[in-house]
Amino acid sequence: MFVLSVVLLIAAVAVFLVGRGRAEAGWRIGAAVGALGGVLAGLFACLHVVRAYEVGVPVTFGRVGTPLTSGMHLKSPFTDVTSFSTRPVDLDLGGEDRVEVRSSQGGVLYADVTIKWAVVPRRAVELYRLAGSEDAVQERLVLPDSREIIRNVFARHTSEEGYASARERISAEIETQVKERLAPRGIDVTTVNLRNVRPSKQLQGQIDKKIQQEQATERAVEAARTAKAEAERKRIEAEGTARANKILERSLSDKVLYNQCLDAYREAAKAHPVYAVPCGSGSGGTPVIVDGTKN
Incomplete structure (x- = not known):
């Protein structure tokens, strides 16, 4: 827009100089229109509108300025403004993007996680220095840090805890650590939802085998308990019969x-x-x- 303003002003001056020695009024009108267009273009080049739920980071000749809140702002025509949305964004780690993790026992699991995060407006300058753009914030900061933390948390738990008994505790640990990691960088993590944890085929086979072994052990224990109870019943019955015979023997003459x-x-x-x-x-x-x- 600033370049257009300069071009229009130069054109207006040229038209004015060419038409100055001529009697036609069209040259003067053209020069006036060009000058007006150049002024308006220059004015628009000095204005910048930050939309609602966004924050702008002004950069002038490599120098980063104070963040711009929503509304209209005056700026230098040499200033570029990079906008960051302050609305919550969902980072969906599922499907092909699911996180492959390993338990403390070495079992492989696949975790589907959704992380809801948002840019802190007053920290937009720091995010610009770290990432450079809104898309880069997720790709360079939120995504790699979240994957690392998810893997580290699962590595401290067994496979059974990961897919069954401790999922809520693992989800809470991930949320706490992700918040602590990203908050100093100007990223507010609101929720972490551990939607699903699925064991790999190899781990699922091990789980099924373990369940079968446990069921066989339970059946063996139950059979041993039944045999012991039956033996105890026969012993009591035999002792009763022996006592009855002794009483009968003493009573007979x-x-x-x-x-x-x-x-x-x-x-x-x-x-x-x-x-x-x-x-x-x-x-x-x-x-x-x-x-x-x-x-």
């Missing part, structure tokens, strides 16, 4: 056995009314005639 023998054969005599049976102690027990027809 020859007379008791003799009476029980008579009762047993009396019941049998109901089918065969009269027969002789030996009842008594010793090998030659006293013969007894049992008549089922009589009481």
